[in-house]
Amino acid sequence: MRIDLREAAEILLNSDKILLLSHAHPDGDTLGSATALAHALSAKGKKIRVECSDPIPKDFNFMFENLVNDEFEPELIAAIDVADIKLLGKESEGKYQGRIGLCIDHHGSNMMYADNVCLEPDSASTAEMIYLLLKEIDAEITPQTASCLFTGVTTDTGCMRFSNTTARTFEIAAELAKLGADTYNIIQTFFETKTKTFAALERLALDSMRFYFSDRCAVICVTQDMYKRSGSDESEVDRLSNLPRQIEGVLVGVTMRELKDGNFKASVRTHGDIDASAICKRLSGGGHMGAAGCTLYGTKQQAINSLLKEIQAEIDAFVID
Numbered sequence: 001m002r003i004d005l006r007e008a009a010e011i012l013l014n015s016d017k018i019l020l021l022s023h024a025h026p027d028g029d030t031l032g033s034a035t036a037l038a039h040a041l042s043a044k045g046k047k048i049r050v051e052c053s054d055p056i057p058k059d060f061n062f063m064f065e066n067l068v069n070d071e072f073e074p075e076l077i078a079a080i081d082v083a084d085i086k087l088l089g090k091e092s093e094g095k096y097q098g099r100i101g102l103c104i105d106h107h108g109s110n111m112m113y114a115d116n117v118c119l120e121p122d123s124a125s126t127a128e129m130i131y132l133l134l135k136e137i138d139a140e141i142t143p144q145t146a147s148c149l150f151t152g153v154t155t156d157t158g159c160m161r162f163s164n165t166t167a168r169t170f171e172i173a174a175e176l177a178k179l180g181a182d183t184y185n186i187i188q189t190f191f192e193t194k195t196k197t198f199a200a201l202e203r204l205a206l207d208s209m210r211f212y213f214s215d216r217c218a219v220i221c222v223t224q225d226m227y228k229r230s231g232s233d234e235s236e237v238d239r240l241s242n243l244p245r246q247i248e249g250v251l252v253g254v255t256m257r258e259l260k261d262g263n264f265k266a267s268v269r270t271h272g273d274i275d276a277s278a279i280c281k282r283l284s285g286g287g288h289m290g291a292a293g294c295t296l297y298g299t300k301q302q303a304i305n306s307l308l309k310e311i312q313a314e315i316d317a318f319v320i321d
């Protein structure tokens with residue numbers, strides 16, 4: 001059933017033992033939203049546990065400070081920023097299938113796997129929704145909670161640079177700053193600072209950039225060999241996703257990365273009317289209008305070809321020479 005934020009808040013307030021789930025391969029929004037909710041609900045006396053099937057990257061550790069991960073049999077299982085139950089990771093998917101009572105999310109591609117779904121596809125981040133939910137229940141927003149949410153708000157909008165950014169995004173960001181979010185350090189960490197190994201990977205990735213469809217599409221491909229040569233690894237590769245779309249005139253930017261099993265994951269970023277989620281949906285992936293992803297099988301050339309076919313269809317539909 002589709003529900004609104006007020007109803008989602010009621011469901012949370014009516015449960016005393018709540019398990020919050022973040023998606024595998026976690027990002028700032030799923031973790032920032034889940035931990036903010038955890039801090040606020042703990043302060044209201046609830047027993048809360050945040051679970052993620054993958055290790056937490058060290059930049060997100062601050063979110064978990066002061067959070068007691070209670071052991072209990074949950075009365076409510078809530079998935080936060082998780083569009084598809086598959087995104088919880090294989091093991092968690094099996095474990096929680098049919099048991100998720102609430103989902104709070106902003107992906108238009110949400111698969112409606114939960115009993116109650118609070119979905120706002122126009123919200124730039126789930127963190128914006130959680131901020132409003134916390135306001136709704138008059139929850140305390142500490143500087144740490146504000147920092148968790150500010151991380152979600154900024155990372156899902158590329159620091160307010162993506163087309164999903166709205167006036168509300170800036171308003172909520174300003175409110176979070178007033179509440180004590182550590183804005184300077186969060187922006188430095190997620191948008192400025194890079195490791196030397198990442199800089200080396202970025203150089204190799206830029207070298208791999210190829211253009212298609214009269215330079216309207218740019219593709220970079222990160223291979224396992226590049227990780228070895230740069231000293232980098234999968235944990236840093238997400239930050240490359242926006243690179244191809246930064247080139248002037250490019251409408252569709254693709255970052256492909258080789259997985260350990262030899263298959264490829266593609267991140268698709270688009271401008272204007274070109275729908276990244278439509279491209280990825282046809283390849284069994286999903287996401288948003290401007291940012292989406294999918295997994296591609298086969299050799300590198302097969303993977304690129306199947307993606308280019310879908311991109312061409314989408315470009316042809318919107319671009320008239």
Ligand SMILES: [Mn+2]
Nearest residue numbers: 029081126156
């Ligand atoms: Mn999100």
